[in-house]
Amino acid sequence: MSTALNITLIVLLVVTALLATFSKDLLAAVIIFSVYSLIMALMWQRLQAPDLALTEAAVGAGITAVLFIVTIFKTWRREEE
Amino acid sequence: MKRALSLVFILGLAVLLLYVVGNMPSMGDPQNPTASHVSPHYLERGVEETGSENAVTSVIINYRGYDTMGEVTVIFCALAGVLAVLGREKKGRIYAYTDHSKVRSSPIVRTFLIFLVPFIIMFSVYTILHGELAPGGGFQGGAVIGASMIIFTTIFGLWEASKSIPQKLRIPLEGTAVMAFFVVGVAGLIGGGSFLTFLMPRVTESLQPALVTWLTVIVEIGIGVGGAMIFTSILFSMIREEEEIVVQ
Numbered sequence: 001m002s003t004a005l006n007i008t009l010i011v012l013l014v015v016t017a018l019l020a021t022f023s024k025d026l027l028a029a030v031i032i033f034s035v036y037s038l039i040m041a042l043m044w045q046r047l048q049a050p051d052l053a054l055t056e057a058a059v060g061a062g063i064t065a066v067l068f069i070v071t072i073f074k075t076w077r078r079e080e081e
Numbered sequence: 082m083k084r085a086l087s088l089v090f091i092l093g094l095a096v097l098l099l100y101v102v103g104n105m106p107s108m109g110d111p112q113n114p115t116a117s118h119v120s121p122h123y124l125e126r127g128v129e130e131t132g133s134e135n136a137v138t139s140v141i142i143n144y145r146g147y148d149t150m151g152e153v154t155v156i157f158c159a160l161a162g163v164l165a166v167l168g169r170e171k172k173g174r175i176y177a178y179t180d181h182s183k184v185r186s187s188p189i190v191r192t193f194l195i196f197l198v199p200f201i202i203m204f205s206v207y208t209i210l211h212g213e214l215a216p217g218g219g220f221q222g223g224a225v226i227g228a229s230m231i232i233f234t235t236i237f238g239l240w241e242a243s244k245s246i247p248q249k250l251r252i253p254l255e256g257t258a259v260m261a262f263f264v265v266g267v268a269g270l271i272g273g274g275s276f277l278t279f280l281m282p283r284v285t286e287s288l289q290p291a292l293v294t295w296l297t298v299i300v301e302i303g304i305g306v307g308g309a310m311i312f313t314s315i316l317f318s319m320i321r322e323e324e325e326i327v328v329q
Contacts, residue, residue, distance in 0.1 A: 050216035062228035
């Protein structure tokens with residue numbers, strides 16, 4: 001059970017990382033990146049590092065995402081080819 | 082040509098890194114160099130030397146205090162950089178709630194948020210003050226306060242948010258994280274130890290545990306308050322321009 005969960009988390013982590021990298025819509029990339037951070041927080045919890053899980057959930061999924069979104073609305077949303 | 086070269090470079094790097102990973106000591110092995118020298122000392126002597134039950138806190142605040150002090154200074158420098166480029170939201174101008182989105186946030190969201198934010202702040206205060214005993218600590222709690230202010234600002238706008246945490250309050254509190262570390266460090270010097278020592282030779286034996294606990298709590302509160310104010314200020318400085326109108 002725990003191995004299956006670990007493998008699922010790692011696969012999701014890689015998928016979200018690739019999606020965030022290759023997405024042309026920057027807003028979508030930021031949202032996928034915050035999902036990546038949440039999965040990472042789950043991983044930290046499973047690796048018995050609750051301190052890091054708290055930090056990752058608050059900073060990675062919360063603060064950085066909002067700061068990125070503010071930056072996108074100040075610049076351009078689409079990446080140019 | 083360029084693509085092929087970069088592909089070869091990346092493949093070579095990947096092979097090298099995988100080779101190094103294969104030679105690393107396996108995770109969780111009790112024979113590891115990291116597990117056989119430093120960790121036993123932290124785990125066995127941690128409680129009596131640093132006064133905190135949580136081994137992670139004792140390492141972050143006490144044994145590797147320099148490291149944490151540097152990190153806190155880095156966040157402070159990030160705020161200084163943002164303020165130097167974007168500037169602080171100005172006094173004497175009126176902040177108006179200008180909603181650029183087509184759909185105004187619904188009354189359900191607003192009402193729910195008014196109930197939610199106090200609980201988030203209560204949780205973060207618990208995280209800061211309980212950091213000695215449970216997972217968490219100053220930085221985590223400060224980040225949660227910052228995140229709660231960010232939610233509040235995104236729904237209610239800069240005007241309401243900067244009324245609840247005015248600039249006058251934020252400016253002196255932004256430096257508390259760095260200040261708390263330096264004050265505690267200098268206290269270690271005065272107490273007869275080296276910089277950032279918590280066990281002070283000049284203090285009598287019976288007072289040592291209380292002293293160590295209080296110094297840890299001071300540092301935690303400092304990091305928490307400072308971190309929260311820094312995150313809030315960075316956000317306010319980034320979103321200020323849309324919501325400022327000059328009084329003619």
